[in-house]
Amino acid sequence: EAGVTQFPSHSVIEKGQTVTLRCDPISGHDNLYWYRRVMGKEIKFLLHFVKESKQDESGMPNNRFLAERTGGTYSTLKVQPAELEDSGVYFCASSQTGTDYYGYTFGSGTRLTVV
Amino acid sequence: AQSVSQHNHHVILSEAASLELGCNYSYGGTVNLFWYVQYPGQHLQLLLKYFSGDPLVKGIKGFEAEFIKSKFSFNxxxxxxxxxxxxxxxxxxxxxxKVIFGPGTSLSVIP
Structure with a gap:
């Protein structure tokens, strides 16, 4: 089966610009998560979708971040306008609901650099 | 609130040495515990997980972890x-x- 796909793999943008990250979960996985790792720090939860609904968005840092999952398939995470502190690696993960609910499959991440 | 701490930020070992990476968590209820690994240039992968049953869990590549409930540890x-x-x-x-991650331990193994 195909894994979780994220693109772009790298993005370098200037402060004030907009960037949109995309995540394609494993087909059939209702749960989709976004995490972020700022350089050298821990991996922090951003939000959780169940199908197209936001189950938990308590980790979203501020209103410059907007996540969507139209139709319950792929998800996008938009940062507008980007700030220097938004630099980091953004991970997406998906999981099934059921016996393997707590076994996330991660994508390879998008490395975002804001200059 | 849940939190996870890891004892070491960076560990350096020679090949054939034994490894133990410490992990403690803070949570008052029933937990599921995981170890993930990220090899250089690759994405996060699940190494092993504990849900219930035998507290000694075996994972891939010869790794194992022990859940000690009284110590809130999963080394x-x-x-x-x-x-x-x-x-x-x-x-x-x-x-x-949701899953809460610890800060990570970087392991360097010297040939």
Whole structure:
């Protein structure tokens, strides 16, 4: 089966610009998560979708971040306008609901650099 | 609130040495525990997980972890490391809908 796909793999943008990250979960996985790792720090939860609904968005840092999952398939995470502190690696993960609910499959991440 | 701490930020070992990476968590209820690994240039992968039952869990590549409920610990072990085990290791806990990660331990194995 195909894994979780994220693109772009790298993005370098200037402060004030907009960037949109995309995540394609494993087909059939209702749960989709976004995490972020700022350089050298821990991996922090951003939000959780169940199908197209936001189950938990308590980790979203501020209103410059907007996540969507139209139709319950792929998800996008938009940062507008980007700030220097938004630099980091953004991970997406998906999981099934059921016996393997707590076994996330991660994508390879998008490395975002804001200059 | 849940939290996870890892004892070491960076560990350096010679090949064939034994490994133990410490992990402690803070959560008052029933938890599921994980170790993830990120090899250089690769994405996060699940190494092993504990949900219930035998507190000694065996994972891939010869790794194992022991859940000690009284100590809120879930330490990762491997009896003999290889150069290919060089990676970053993350302990994680789930007591609800999301997984919380520890800060990670970077392991460097010297040939």
């Amino acid at each position: 990762l072990r491997k009896p003999s490391v290889q150069w290919s085990d060089t990676a970053e290791y993350f302990c994680a806990v789930n007591g609800g809908d």
